Amino acid sequence: MKQFHNFINGEFVATAKTFPKRAPVDNRVIGAVHEAGPAQVDAAVAAARAALAGPWGKMSVVQRVELLYAVADEINRRFDDFLEAEMADTGKPKSLASHVDIPRGAANFKVFADIIKNVPTESFEMATPDGGKALSYALRTPIGVVGVVCPWNLPLLLMTWKVGPALACGNTVVVKPSEETPGTATLLGEVMNKVGVPKGVYNVVHGFGPGSAGEFLTRHPGVNAITFTGETRTGEAIMAAAAKGVRPVSFELGGKNAGIVFADADFEKAVAGITRSAFENCGQVCLGTERVYVQRPIFDKFVAALKAKAEALKVGPSEEPGVTLGPLISGEHKSKVLSYYEKARAEGAKVVTGGGTPSMPGTLAEGHWVQPTIWTGLPESSPVIQEEVFGPCCHIAPFDTEEEAIALANATNYGLATTVWTQNIGTAHRMAAAIEVGLCWINSWFLRDLRTAFGGSKASGIGREGGVHSLEFYTELRNVMVKL
Ligand code: NAD
Secondary structure, X not given: OEEEOXXXXXXXXXXXXXXXXEOOOOOOEEEEEEOOOHHHHHHHHXXXXXXXXOHHHHOOHHHHHXXXXXXXXXXXXXXXXXXXXXXXXXXXXXXXXXXXXXXXXXXXHHHHHHHHHHOOOOEEEEEOOOOOEEEEEEEEEEOOEEEEEOOOOOHHHHHHHHHHHHHHOOOEEEEEOOOOXXXXXHHHHHHHHHXXXXXXXXXXXXXXXXXXXXXXXXXXXXXXXXXXXXXXXXHHHHHHHXXXXXXXXXXXXXXXXXXXXXXXXXXXXXXXXXXXXXXXXXXXOOOOEEEEEEEHHHHHHHHHHHHHHHHHOOEOOOOOOOOOEOOOOOHHHHHHHHXXXXXXXXXXXXXXXXXXXXXXXXXXXXXXXXXXXXXXXXXXXXXXXXXXXXXXXXXXXXXOOHHHHHHHHHOOOEEOEEEEEOOOHHHHHHHHHHOOOOEEEEOOOOOXXXXXXXXXXXXXXXXXEOHHHHHHHHEEEEEEEEEO
């Protein structure tokens, strides 16, 4: 059976305590994950700290950049290994993992290598009280050991989105992947060794959150900064841990995103766009659309069209041709999603399609499958509309005016993303300015340029990463004043 070891100081480290990794497609045990205790987390943090003072810390930016290019190239060379690991852990369709997860995993190293190579720092000539001059300039210095705590929905993509810029800036990292997806983070250890990234620069500790590696890492006084992607509730716990020692945090948290479709939208494109944003990755995307608001004149037609699209999605295992929808990540998550399916029914929603589990053949029947589901008719106060379900489902409600659509979109604690569909350029820009989110897509969804700011407003996050914004988190500016 596959063993998922910790990766500490360039070595794969076994522990006495393991837990099973199960395949979401059929619930079969596919590996044993070696859970890091306090001793392993201590060792990982110590290795990361020592590496800061070693060859890594002494490297020029150009040398670091060359190593990060080599990491990206090696991920691409081992593309199939990463693809297989990601599909085994998540059950997501091959078409998705091969076009999104793995290419972005490699790109995250290349893009931030380019950014750190090209970013200027400030320099001012200033007048001094004695009538002379001084030069004041900034040195961009690493923040130190960064704790990286990751979710399971886009494991390699979201982990490297933090590790890429952290390493580009000269930091070292200790990564805690999700307990559900240990594969690609472990594999990345092999890549680091192969291309010659010094020992201790990249470390991985496996385990859970509270009372396990996640808590040990985020409470560890040797960690200088914490970057986290996951649920808002977990963010609260990590923020409390980070308060000790006043360590900075960067948080990408949950969402309850609105999709808004105006009557003047290109109908076919809007239906296709909302189909993707509601159901891609089986709805397990923080940026996904779980609340859809459609202008009244096209409401009935839109609901019928989205129903047809949802019913045409093909549910199945990763490598089956034509599959567009995989399983949910775990039995626990399936129970959570189905509890919302139940709540919707109990609150009197009209179930337009889905609402249960599909019947799957053979051993797949043990997997964590749920039907893509659409509801109408719930009050806006319903937990189904206010809480993040993180499954392949959405509720559709009608609206009449632009003002009403804005009010509906903003009536949630979250503020991560929105997608607006209209052909009126004025409407589009007014919506972008009025909806309280970090990301607003117009006539599109999930378009990302890694040089731009990414993050959430309200309960959806703290700070922005992407482009130079990542550098703001992963470095500190030291101001140097030189009397001339
Ligand atoms: P989660 O919060 O349950 O777990 C995320 C990670 O935190 C895991 O590695 C987990 O082991 C760890 N963890 C849990 N409790 C901890 C604690 N007390 N201390 C330290 N670590 C702890 O999230 P998840 O279920 O893995 O992921 C789904 C969530 O992530 C959704 O809410 C989704 O919206 C969010 N997400 C947000 C973004 C974004 O960019 N905003 C992207 C992807 C996912």
